[in-house]
Amino acid sequence: MTPEASAFQSHPSPIGIYIHIPFCEKKCFYCDFYSLENHSQRDSFINALVKEISMFKQIYGQRKADTIFFGGGTPSLLSPSELELVLSAISGTFQIAENPEFTLECNPGTVDTAHLSEYRSLGVNRLSFGVQSFFDDELKFLSRIHNAEEAVSAVAKARKAGFTNVNIDMIYALPGQTVERLTANMEKALSLETEHISAYSLIVEPGTPLNAAVEKGEIKPAPESSEADMYERVMSTMEDRGLIHYEISNYSRPGYQCKHNLKYWNAQSYASFGPSAHSYLNGQRWWNVSSLTSYLSDIDAGIIPVSARETLSxxxxxxxxxxxxxxxxxxxxxxxxxxxxxxxxxxxxxxxxxxxxxxxxxxxxxxxxxxxxxxxxxxxxxxxxxxxxx
Ligand code: SF4
CATH class of the missing domain: 1.10.10.920 (Arc Repressor Mutant, subunit A)
Known part of the structure; x- marks a missing residue:
């Protein structure tokens, strides 16, 4: 490897910070992210998270960061005071750049304007809503807790709270979904005039209830050919309406590409905290344990809750x-x-x-x-x- 390739591996620019919030109100049947419906250990988790963030500085020193991303799970379940606690650990550990991009993922079923305004005043400047569809039957199929009307109103609440950088996540290629339905979904998403839209095809992930239903023959996934047609339709609809297709599943208005996700896609460094979170720093990748119980006991014992590490060849x-x-x-x-x-x-x-x-x-x-x-x-x-x- 040339010295230049090493530079690609350990990028000197500010890093990104990812925080994984491992709780959801209800588990969606297609989702393989680590999250729990049982919130009984939420206080212990927040205390452990604060401790884990502070431990980073002892090992890596004070790094500069210019993006913060709260994902999950459902970060919008956090109360503003919980968010504030985590943020003070972040600002005590990292040197935060001026005007960082600060994203918080929201479930449209768990937001209200007052909370969003408080998030805004704590520095959150980008919201990402897991909308997925604007058809109630599709949302029901996906076992989402929100309906189409709540999805539309979540974006309106974000605007009311002062957010000028909003993403909506959409899912297409649902079993039996027609191209007409997909187009109606995309048109509706575009009509909300958010700065960013992510559109992913439904993936049958191993270990999910969706996978079990597919294996039993109860659900037939969309055929590859219709998924490909739908992807072409998504791309053309977005581009025709002036969005930039800047990553395989991501579209934005000019200047609104997600800076945090670009760090993943450009192999730049990021430090992540919380159960199952993945980090990449100094050419090494590591990921935390995917168990809240192990995470809490590791942190309690003063151990970094890492499950495994790899150095890229x-x-x-x-x-x-x-x-x-x-x-x-x-x-x-x-x-x-x-x-x-x-x-x-x-x-x-x-x-x-x-x-x-x-x-x-x-x-x-x-x-x-x-x-x-x-x-x-x-x-x-x-x-x-x-x-x-x-
Ligand atoms: S709300 Fe999001 S993270 Fe939680 S279970 Fe559903 S898809 Fe997964």
Missing amino acids: PSQILDEYVLLHLRQGLLDSSELESLFTVSIPDDTIEELQEGGYCDYNGQVILLTRRGFRLCEEISARILSRLADPA
């Missing part, structure tokens, strides 16, 4: 570089060459162009919609053909 770093850049729709062949001393053969680029998967301006591969659809295959093809520079 040079080939893993290269693989991730190519895939993560293609997921953002572009791969700079000159940068690849200078960072990793490898080049993409001309005939591979020509083949991708002829297949309608990308455009190429002599330096940057730009994926077409068709290319976005087959991003992982394209990444594998490029990686299998990399050669020494001519």
